Amino acid sequence: MTSGIPDSIMALVVKQDGYNPNPEGGIHFETMEPYLEFKEIAVPDLAAGQVLVGMAMAPINPSDLHFLKGEYGQPRRAGKPAGFEGVGTVIAAGEDPYAQSLIGTRVSFAATPDGTGTWATHAVAEAMLCIPQPDSVGDHDAAGFIVNPLTAAAMFEEAKAAGSPGIVLTAGASQVSKFIVALARDSGLDSICIVRRDVHNQVLTDLGATVILNQTEDDFAAELTSTMKERKPRFFIDAVADATSTQVFNAMGKDSTWMIYGSLSPETPPLPNTGELIFRNKVIKGFWLSPWLSGAALDEKLAVFAEVQARFSDGRWSTEVGATVKLDSAVETLVEALADPRGKVFIQP
Template sequence: MTKLNQGFALKLLDDTEAPSSMRIELIEKPMPTLRKGQVLIKMLAAPVNPSDLVYLLGKYGLPPNDGAFVGFEGCGIVVDANAGLYGKWLVGKRVAVSAQPGEDGVWAKYAVTKANFCLPLRNDIADEQAATIIVNPCTSVCMVERAIELGAKTIVVNAAASQVGKGVIRYAKQLGIKTIATVRSEANVEVLQRLGADKVLLTTDADYFSLLKETCHALKATVLLDAVACDDTPTVLKAMPNHSTAIIYGRLTETHDPLGGLFSVADVIFRDIRIEGFWLATYIGKAKPWQVYRLSKKVQKLFAQGIFQTDIYKTVGFNDFYQAIDHYADNKSDGKVILKPNC
C-alpha cells in the first residue's frame, strides 16, 4: 500500500478578498521519492509568516504552485536521505528546515527539501522556537549587519512590532547600534521600549513626521529597514538625513495588490537617497555553505541566550489551523501561529 502524506495545499482563488483559510485545503497525496540531494523530514512544528500569507495570495516572489503543500519554514527530524555523506549524517537529527523553492512546503506531516536547506539544531531550543529560526531571525541579523556595512549608527525600524522588527532591536542593541522604532498601535510602544528601542514613535500621532525628522537627525539615523513600503518608504526617507539608505524587505500594505512601492525621484537624485532590497532566499542562494552555517550558529546562540525570542500566539494541530491562520492574518503582532502536524 502506498504511504500517504497529509498536509495543507494551496488552493488558488480568483476572489482577492477571500481569507487565508479559504486558500488552503487539507489533502493527502503519496509520499514523494527522494531525488539526489534531498532529505525526508518528519515535521515537528512550522510557523505562519507574512510571506506565507502573501504567497497564498499569489503575490510572492515565487509563482504559486496550485495543489502543492504550503509553508516556507519549520523544524523536524530527518528520517531518510539521498544526499551523500552530509545527508546520511543528518538522518536522526533535529533540523531547522527551509522549503525547496518550487516544491512542496512544510505544512505537512512530512516534508522533502534539499539537504543544504537543513540546519542542525541545538538541543536547548524548543521545537516552537526552533521552527522560527530561519526566516525572521536570520533576516534581522543580516539586515543589521548590512546597516553596519553602510556605516549606520542608528537604524529606523518601520513596523517594528513585527518579529523581524523586534529581532532587529534586540540584535542592534547588543552591537551598540541605536534604533528608532515606528509602530501603528499604542499598545506596542511600551513593549518596544522594554526591548531596548532608543525611541518609539506612533505613526498615528498628529506630530509624527516632525518628531520622526527631529529624532532621525538628532541620532543620525541613516538606514531604514522597511517591510511596509508604499507611502511609508518615501515618508520616512524624507525625514532622514541626506545619503540615507532604505532596505526594503517586504510590503505589508495592500497585500492583495501586486508587489510594488513608491519612492521620491527628487530624493534619489538630489539628496543621494538609496533604496535596496533584501530577500533571505537570495542571500542564502549566493552565500557560501560556511556563511550559512555561521549565520545559523549565530542565530541559535542568540535564541539560547534569550536575546532572540519569537512571540507565539497559539500552537495548533490540523483541526484548529484554519481559524488560527485567519487570526494571525488580522493580528500579526499577537505572535506566531505554530502548526504541529504530527500531534
C-alpha cells in the same frame, strides 16, 4: 532509502497556480478556502541528498501569505504543500551518507523547489540545507529559525556595512524588527522603531530600542523630524511600504538608503521628493532572503546561523508566540488565528 517512510502525507496544499495577474498587496484574507486545501498526497521518492522530516511545527510568515496570494517572488504550484520553513525530526533519507547521518536528528529547514512545503505531516528537505538544532532552541524558535532571523541578520549586516549610526524600522514591533533592535543594541547602533500601537513599547524598550515613534500620534511628523536630526540614521529597513514610509524617508538625511523587504500595506506609496534622490544621494532598493541564501558565501551563512542559534539558546532572542492551529482544521481557523495580535501563528500536525 531506509524504512520509516509513512504511507502518505497529509498537507495543506496550494490550490492555485502561478502569479496573481492583478496584485492587491497586503496580507489580508477574508477566507483561506480559495487558496488552501487539506489533502492527502503521495510520499515523494527521496533523491540521494534529500531527507524526509516528520514535522513538529511550522510558522506562518508574511511571505507565506503573499505567496498564497500569488504575490511573491516565486510562482504557486497547485497541488504542492505550502509552508516555507519549519522544524521536525529526520525519519528517512536518500542514499547519500550525510543525509543518512541525519536520521533521528531534529532539524530546522527551509523548503526548496525540489522538496515539499512544511505545512504537512512530513516534508522533503535537502540534507545540506538542514540545520541540526540543540535542545536549547525550542520548537517555536526552531520552526521560525530561517526566514525571519536570517532576514533580520542579513539586513542588519547591510546596514552596519553602510556605516549608518542607526537603523529606522517600520512594523517596529514585528519579529524581524525586534531581532534587529537587539542586534543594533549589541553593536552600539541606534534603533528607531515606527509603530502603530503602543502595546509593544515595553518589550521594545527592554530589547534596547533607542526611540519609539507612534505614527498615529498627532506630533508624529514633528517627532520624526527631530529624531532624524538628532540621531542621523542613514538606513531604513521597511516592512510596510506605504505613505508613512515615504514620509520617513523624506525626513532622513543625505546618503540614506531605504531598503524595502515587505509589503504589509496594499497601498502604493508615492516616490520620495525627487530632490531627495537627486541632490541628497538617497537610494531605494529591496531585500529578499532567497538570493542571499543562494548567493552569500558559506562561511558568512554559517556565521549567521551560529549567531542566530546562540541568541535563541541564551534567550537574547525569542519568538513571540500567538495562536497555534492544527493542520487538519487550518483552512477554517487560520484567518481568525492571524487576527490574534499576540505574536506569530504556528501550524502543528
